[in-house]
Structures are given as C-alpha cells and as structure tokens.
Amino acid sequence: MSRFPLLFPSGREARILGIASFVYGAGFGSFAASSAVYLTRSVGLDLSAVGTGTAIAGFLAILTALSAGRLADRFGARNLLVYLSVAQSLLFAAYSIVDDFASFVVVICALTLADQGARVARNSIIAEIIPGRNRVELKAYLRSVTKAGLSLGALSAAVPLYLDTRPAYLAVIFCNSGAASLTALLVRRLPRRPISLALAASPAAHNWLALRDVPYMSVAVLCGMLATYRSLLTIALPLWVTTYTDVPPSYIAVLFTCNTVLGILLQVQVSKRADTVEAARRAAGLGALLIFPACAIFAISVAAPLILAMLLLALGVVALTVGELLTSSAAWCLSFELADDRVPGQYQGAFALGMSVETVIGPLLATGLVVGVGATGWLTAGVLSVVIGFTLTVATRWALDTRAAVLTPEPCPPDLPVRLAYAEAIPTLNLQPRAATAVARYRSGSIVASRRTGRSGQLDGSRYAIDSACES
Incomplete structure (x- = not known):
C-alpha cells in the first residue's frame, strides 16, 4: 500500500477506515455546529454552564488517554474501537434527554471519554495493520476525509439552525447517533489482529512503559506545544478580526473555508515529506518556521486598509495551514516510528497525553498573549513556535539515538503460558x-x-x- 488516492485508497483496511472516518465526521460535523445552540435555546442552559461542562470533560479526557491505550493492547484496538463507537452512539442519543446542568455534565464527560478512547484505538489500529511509512500517508488520508465529512455535516446543520425548533435539533442528534452506529459496523469489518506474545508475557505490557520513555514523552509534549497553531487559528484569529480590524466578521468563514479546503487537498501530498523519522524532524522544523511569517502577517494586517487587510489575512491563513500540515504530519510519523511495537496502544495513548498540552496552553496563548497584547503578541507567538520547533528537532534526534536502549526486549519468566x-x-x-x-x-x-x-x-x-x- 504505497499510495492513498484522495477518493479511493488502495487496500481494504484503508478503504474501511476512510469510509468510517467520513461517516463519523459528517455526523459529528452537524452535531458540533448545532449542539451549543440546542443546549442553550432548547435545553435552557446558559453559555457559562456549557463552557464549564465542556472544560470538565476535556480535563477528564486528558487523564484517560493512557488507560485507553492499555485497553487497546489488552483487548485489541479493533475491538475497543467497535465498543467505543457503540458507546458514542448511545451517548449522542442521550443528549435528547439532557434537561439540566447535572445531566449535561454526565453525558458530555462520558462522551468525551469515549471519543478520546476511540482516537487512541484508531491510531493503534493504524500502528498494528499498516507497515512503516504508509502509516503517515494513511493518517493524512483519514484526516482529509474526516475534514470533508465535518464540512458536509456543518453545512447540513444550516437547516436545523434555520428552523430553530427542538424536533429539528433532535433530528440532528439521532442522525449523529446513527452515524456512530454505522461507524461501529464498518470498523467491525476490519480483520481481527492477534494479541501478541510479547504483550501477554513481557513486563512491558504491565508497566507504564511509554510513560517512562522520557525521550518519547518529550517529543510528544513538544508536538503538543507546537500544535497551539490550532488555537491561533480557531480562537485568536476570529477575535483578532472582530476586535482589532475593520474586516467584516463574515470574512472569518472565508478564512476557515480556505484552511479546510487546503487541508483536504494537500494533506496527503504534504505527508510524504514526513514519512521517516529524519524527514519528520525536518518537516517539523520547517512547519514551525512557517508559523512565524503567518503570525507576522496577522500582526501587520491591523494597520492595512480594508482590502489589503483581507488579502493579508488570507495569505497568513495559507502560511499557517501549510505549517499545520507539515507539523501534524511530522507528529504522526514520530508517534508511530519512535514507539515500541510491542505495546502500540500504550504509546499512542502516551502521545495523545502529550498532545493534550495544546488544549491547556493553546487557549491561554490565544486569548492572553495574542488578543490581550496585540500585534506584539502575534510576533511573540511566532517566535515561540520557532523555538519549540527547533527544540523538537533536537528532542527527536535524542529519541532516535535512544531507541536501541528503550526498545530492547525485557526478560520474562520461563514456562509462562x-x-x-x-x-x-x-x-x-x-x-x-x-x-x-x-x-x-x-x-x-x-x-x-x-x-x-x-x-x-x-x-x-x-x-x-x-x-x-x-x-x-
């Protein structure tokens, strides 16, 4: 499996994962675009309650990444993803009976835990069934089709948002639940994989091996810090446009569409620049360097006339998107190629734990530094990205040099069935x-x-x- 064309990838497993990702993305896209409105206008929660419940769920999800990885190793990543997809289907449907803050917190926490576990299980499946550098290309393909599904789902949410009635919102909820169920059926068609002899007998299966792999965890945390570009795009940029410039707020949708389209069309091609550890190291450094000019362009847009400001913002989004594609591809490669294949679930869970740093520091960087300080904040964020990117290249070299010692098989007791x-x-x-x-x-x-x-x-x-x- 050397190539994954955008629409029809080669390999049965790749096609199944691709269809499942598109179906789930389409369902979740419609739900994400309308859930906040449903909770506030139909259920009656205020925005602060929705934000608090979401924050609680996000914190719990961070803590469960490693446990999800161990479950994937113990019971099989494919099996775990099937179970969690069924759980997601039931929990999405449970949104229809949410009627107060307490029930909302219970549902969103359980749903977020299932979603985090499903992400780890999906990456573990890729690590198990796809050889070598093809993993990054498949991951890029799945990202592209997921974005396409999310975009289609978000567009379909325009109908219930226009109708603004409880039955319309419930229709979205149950359609999303059905999409999760269909995802479970599709994943179930993947071949079952063996629970390896190493996993059953090696102490690696029973210790927090990935968490104790300091070079690997350093790479994971630095990748998470570099991924703050997400908050720069989704939080800082909209606030910057509406607060500091005269650009119409509706133009934000154009900028987001530009990012999405470029991601769908270019992700697979860009991923080929990060299909080995050394290539990923270079791609991470280059991606970090591209984030700086994007931030600089956003900073100077505040002093430009309207038309020029709009062009500068679009140019900045293009630079930021290319940096995003390079750094995300590099992170996928490093998460797979530096891991111990005896316990892929543990390592994917550990990498997800490191990447979750972005969910903590990203919003703070976007609101406190960029929006709070202004143009200087953008420049500072760009410099930080370059520094983090350089540090990541050094940490990757360190992790690569220590693989022989870290991945040495551990002795196991004799006569262990x-x-x-x-x-x-x-x-x-x-x-x-x-x-x-x-x-x-x-x-x-x-x-x-x-x-x-x-x-x-x-x-x-x-x-x-x-x-x-x-x-x-």
Missing part, C-alpha cells in the same frame, strides 16, 4: 527468535505457547513459527 487470540485470522506468524523459543499446540482455535523448545509446524494448513514469549 501465552494465549495468542484470533489465530485463525493470521495465516502466517513470522516471528524471529532472539532468546529461547517456544513450542505451540493448537487448542480451541487459539495457540497456547510455553517457553521450552523451538518448533514450527502446520496449523489448519497454515505454517506457524513461535519464538520467545518476550519477542513480538
């Missing part, structure tokens, strides 16, 4: 022994291995070779 689930889905197990090997016997559709002697043989006509329980 290991169950490899879903053996029927894996016709060939090509596991290279480094320590003692294992003998396997077939039992009830599974393989049970114990560390004794090396042997290979036939299982329902398929050849297998089992090595040490410590190896994957």
Whole structure:
C-alpha cells in the first residue's frame, strides 16, 4: 500500500477506515455546529454552564488517554474501537434527554471519554495493520476525509439552525447517533489482529512503559506545544478580526473555508515529506518556521486598509495551514516510528497525553498573549513556535539515538503460558527468535505457547513459527 488516492485508497483496511472516518465526521460535523445552540435555546442552559461542562470533560479526557491505550493492547484496538463507537452512539442519543446542568455534565464527560478512547484505538489500529511509512500517508488520508465529512455535516446543520425548533435539533442528534452506529459496523469489518506474545508475557505490557520513555514523552509534549497553531487559528484569529480590524466578521468563514479546503487537498501530498523519522524532524522544523511569517502577517494586517487587510489575512491563513500540515504530519510519523511495537496502544495513548498540552496552553496563548497584547503578541507567538520547533528537532534526534536502549526486549519468566487470540485470522506468524523459543499446540482455535523448545509446524494448513514469549 504505497499510495492513498484522495477518493479511493488502495487496500481494504484503508478503504474501511476512510469510509468510517467520513461517516463519523459528517455526523459529528452537524452535531458540533448545532449542539451549543440546542443546549442553550432548547435545553435552557446558559453559555457559562456549557463552557464549564465542556472544560470538565476535556480535563477528564486528558487523564484517560493512557488507560485507553492499555485497553487497546489488552483487548485489541479493533475491538475497543467497535465498543467505543457503540458507546458514542448511545451517548449522542442521550443528549435528547439532557434537561439540566447535572445531566449535561454526565453525558458530555462520558462522551468525551469515549471519543478520546476511540482516537487512541484508531491510531493503534493504524500502528498494528499498516507497515512503516504508509502509516503517515494513511493518517493524512483519514484526516482529509474526516475534514470533508465535518464540512458536509456543518453545512447540513444550516437547516436545523434555520428552523430553530427542538424536533429539528433532535433530528440532528439521532442522525449523529446513527452515524456512530454505522461507524461501529464498518470498523467491525476490519480483520481481527492477534494479541501478541510479547504483550501477554513481557513486563512491558504491565508497566507504564511509554510513560517512562522520557525521550518519547518529550517529543510528544513538544508536538503538543507546537500544535497551539490550532488555537491561533480557531480562537485568536476570529477575535483578532472582530476586535482589532475593520474586516467584516463574515470574512472569518472565508478564512476557515480556505484552511479546510487546503487541508483536504494537500494533506496527503504534504505527508510524504514526513514519512521517516529524519524527514519528520525536518518537516517539523520547517512547519514551525512557517508559523512565524503567518503570525507576522496577522500582526501587520491591523494597520492595512480594508482590502489589503483581507488579502493579508488570507495569505497568513495559507502560511499557517501549510505549517499545520507539515507539523501534524511530522507528529504522526514520530508517534508511530519512535514507539515500541510491542505495546502500540500504550504509546499512542502516551502521545495523545502529550498532545493534550495544546488544549491547556493553546487557549491561554490565544486569548492572553495574542488578543490581550496585540500585534506584539502575534510576533511573540511566532517566535515561540520557532523555538519549540527547533527544540523538537533536537528532542527527536535524542529519541532516535535512544531507541536501541528503550526498545530492547525485557526478560520474562520461563514456562509462562501465552494465549495468542484470533489465530485463525493470521495465516502466517513470522516471528524471529532472539532468546529461547517456544513450542505451540493448537487448542480451541487459539495457540497456547510455553517457553521450552523451538518448533514450527502446520496449523489448519497454515505454517506457524513461535519464538520467545518476550519477542513480538
């Protein structure tokens, strides 16, 4: 699978994930565009209550990223994503019975936890089923089709927003619930993957291995800090346009559309510049450098005449979008290629934890520094991005240099039985022994291995070779 065309990617797994991402994005886009209005106008909550509940849910989601990763390793990322998609369907439907602040907090917290777990599970699936550099290209493709779905969903929300009635908002809620259910059915069509021998027997599966991987976590946190461009675009820029310039507020929609269209059309192509760790390191540095001129252009737009200001804002969005595409592609590559393949869920959860830094410092940077200070705030934000980008390139080199030590297999106790689930889905197990090997016997559709002697043989006509329980 070397290429993923925008509409018809090669590979059955890629097509299933692509369709599932588009369906979920379309449903969620309509829900996101109308949920705040539904909660305030139909349920009767005030804006401060909606903001408080959303903040509480976001904080809890940060704390659950690692646990979601461990569950993905323990029960299988594909299975976890199916369960969480069903949970999302039920919780979206539960919005229809929200009638006060308490019930809103319960629903949005549960829904946000499920959404965070689904993100981690989806990335774990990519790490499990897609080889090497193709992971970044697939991730870019999924980002593009998700954005397309979100845009379509947001446009469809114009109808219930125009009608402004409770039945119209409930129709959006239940359509979104149905989209989540369809996502679960689509993900269920993905092939089941084996629970690796390493996961069952290695101490790596039972310790917070990813969290103790300091170089990897440093890269994750720096990627999260660099991702503050999201808040610059979604928070700082709209406030800047309406507060500091004479540009009509409606022009904000044009700027956002420009960002979305460029993201859909260019994300896959740009991702090819970050398909290895070294390439990702360079892409992160270049993306950070592009954020600075974008911030500088936004800063000088305040002193420009109306037409020129509008052109400058559009040019700044283009520069910021290209920087976004480069840095996001770099982050995906680093999250996959620097991880320990024995516990992909743990590492994807740990990276999500690091990326969540953006949700904390991003709004503060946008409102306190940029909008609060003015043009100087934009310039300061641009300089910070360059500094963070340079630090990320150094941290990436450090992480790459330490991979041999971090990813060294850990010893496991002898005679530890290991169950490899879903053996029927894996016709060939090509596991290279480094320590003692294992003998396997077939039992009830599974393989049970114990560390004794090396042997290979036939299982329902398929050849297998089992090595040490410590190896994957």
